[in-house]
Amino acid sequence: MTLATVVPDGAPTMRTKLAYGLGAAAYGIKDGGFSYFLLLFYSQVIGLDARLVGLAITISLMIDAVCDPIVGYWSDNLRSRWGRRHPFMYASALPVAATYFLIWNPPTDWSQAALFWYLLGLAVVVRIAITFYEIPSAALAPELATDYDHRSSLLGWRYYFAWTGGSVMTVANFTVLFPLFATAAIPNGQFNRDAYEVYGIIASVLIFVAIIASSLGTHSRIAHLRLPPAKRSITVGTVFREMFETLANRSFAALFGAAMLGAVATGLSASLSFYFSAYFWGFSPEQIGIITATVFISAIIGAVMAPIATRTVGKKRGAIIIGLIAGLILPAPVVLRLAGLLPANGEPAIFWMVLIVTMIDVGLIICFQILSSAMLADLVEQAELKTSRRSEGVFFAAATFIRKSVQGLGVIAASFVLTLAAFPTGARPDQVPETSLWELGMWYVPSILTLWLLMIAAISTYKLSRADHEENLRQLAAKDSIAIKPV
Template sequence: MNNSPSAHSEVPASEKLDLPTKLAYGAGDLGTAITANILVVFLLIFFTNVAGLSPALAGSVLLIGKVWDAINDPIVGVLSDRTKSRWGRRHSWMIFGAVPFGIFFFLQWLVPRFSDNPNANQWGLFWYYVIISILFNSFYTAVNLPYTALTPELTQDYDERTSLNSFRFAFSIGGSILSLVLALAIFDKFKGDAIQQYLVLGAICAVLSVLPIYWCVWGTRQRVKEAESRRQEISQSESLPYLQQLKIAFSNRPFLYVIGIYLCSWLAVQNTVAVIPYFVKNWMGLTDQDFTKVVMAVQVTGLAMLFVWSAVSKRVGKKAVYFMGMAVWIIAEIGLFFLKPGQIGLMYLLAIMAGFGVSTAYLVPWSMIPDVIELDELHTGQRREGIFYGFMVLLQKIALALGLFLVGIALEQSGFVSTVAGQPEPTQPESALWAIRLLIGPIPTIILLIGLVLAYLYPITREVHTEILLKLQERKQARTEE
């Protein structure tokens, strides 16, 4: 372990990153975090309580959009690996995808009227939101996937990557908090007009989401240019076929552990966040502003803990940090299941505890994936960040869609009563309240426990990673001497 710094110093890409580069890199996740957070917190309840879709149709909109992502994400990953442009193979996607990304985010918050017949209007809205969802997710991928693949290009240092991801997710969680603060202010400004509330929120967040992408491109351009020059010098020139790349990626055992850890973490996150509005409003008997504050409590804590966990990781390693955060999170999930209406203070305490775990769900898997990529480079001679990050982004979206879809189906099956646009919210039956409590506690707890098992089995430690870098360095030197 003590030999790590000297080993890393031999690798040019392991040089420490300066603060402006880290800030610019972090800013790249601000816009996508704003949109993703608004969607996961508000979109399902917007569909059911504002647009008037049934829970099953609302959940299906999200799931259909992600079926397209199952095709879209890996393809964009491979294409970004192969892109040749004067703006760089990652930056060119971000530059040209940013504006359409913002436009289609905004269009998701319109409530067009297609028919005076309620059933016909339901299906008109359903297909409208499906089409917009597919287009939005396409441009989200075009922007976010190449961005995430920048991490291993900026540094190869084991601990520096954790630090870099701390900046990334500080902006990410900060963007999530900002989106909720905006939501609170806009909901208060336009009280009584839910359609106007979401329309204004969508417009402001769309603008705020586009601008930081260009900050990221500008601030990381020089570092990425240098990394690209090194990659072209040492990488094999031949490009493997797409299906062969998939086969190699999924034969990488540590990669399978990472995607399992990530899927479990984010499925728990998305499931919990999706059901919090229903839990706070229907079980605790509180308001829209209250559930927004609960989500903020989780995310503010997660933001504060990012740099704490990053520092702890340097001492005890990524796996240990993950175990610590998950343990606190599991206790919080169990506590929410037993929470009774009126226990407001305890509700916020449990939300803060959940934030301890959520921050490790952001930090740890994304810090592991660059190590996996270098193991792949050692085996294949190619750096193929795009395909690995493609599957990571795909899993994030699948977790989001699956979480929202399962919540929608569970509410539908439990007898949840949708709000008719313009009408007061109905009283929910006991069966729906029971389903909401199960979704907030036991179900995410089981998912998190599976993730802990996978984290225990993950094999790449700091020492193993140092050995991988040394072998890559030896290969480079051998080629230079030829």
């Protein structure tokens, strides 16, 4: 048989969808810990200089980004009895779980330099180890579902588990774990080292279970997946040439630009979320926790909407419409406050308005992400017709590479907004001048809207339609039938 051997028939079963989606919870848990707790834990609990913590996190992210395309290309070309993807997936489970536990249990009484290298080394290993799972696992999507509509449904499950997996641990920390470890000496359990030791154990076990369950749950599909290319001599030049041939595509360039702008916008919004919650709106920690918990509903909204949008208006048009609505909803409460159309902080109406808007907007953003990933998956067959190679790993690795490479730009943009607003450092909510709060909103709104609209403009240049995708499948099927026809 040729490279394009048997492909899955029909829609993926519910078991396949659940198994494929569940694996994303591992990355979600890791990402939630790194995003929300790692800086605070090492700087405020362990006592490592915050600048060294930030440096370690940044260096590890840069190294990880470089590894993404390498892992993607490798998993496209691996030859084994367990196919191209599953050896990576199984092999990553224990290293990810073990190193994730260790990063939350650093040695005591070490010097600043020793702690820095401990954090840097483990952050690099954790990120690379999870990359060896996440990219091959994500790259299964185009093979598990070849149909235009089925792909959106399959990826909907993946994004659902990715968002809820990380959020479960984040919410559990704030509502259960930190209160449990509050003591007379440490009234706020968030600053108790013992809480993070327990978190490390629970999170590591969940990561391990998610990876193994997803790998075992999709194992039966190995016989139906694509074979790698025939054995050949591969040089560094070959690798770069083939990756360039695969990604030299106008529609990929559209998704590349959109992903880059979206990552910056997400970084800007996430970096300022606490400032808006605690300072701009004056919410209590309990209220912030409740708003954070709405992501479970948001994930359902996004996962349900994406297949509906795909069937009714198509992926590209659906992404544009939903992206525009999300971009306009996101800053709407801030605009209303700046215009003086809202009651004062402390009124129940303010909390419920922000909660509902956040829940709906995050759901729309998740839907947009699902459609974008499904659009990326559809490029696999187009590239195969051009190159005669299956390159799912390269495509999905390129997407994660973009996100990781520009992630820091959103943080930089947020720092500029705070500087322009003359926002005081180390101030309590009641110590921030009204002028700074107004300036914060005034600079944030045009910044986030500009990035979001540019992202929509970029994705609008994507060219692959439902008809194009079906034609690509037809041409590949025709080539396969000729290739395996007896002579």
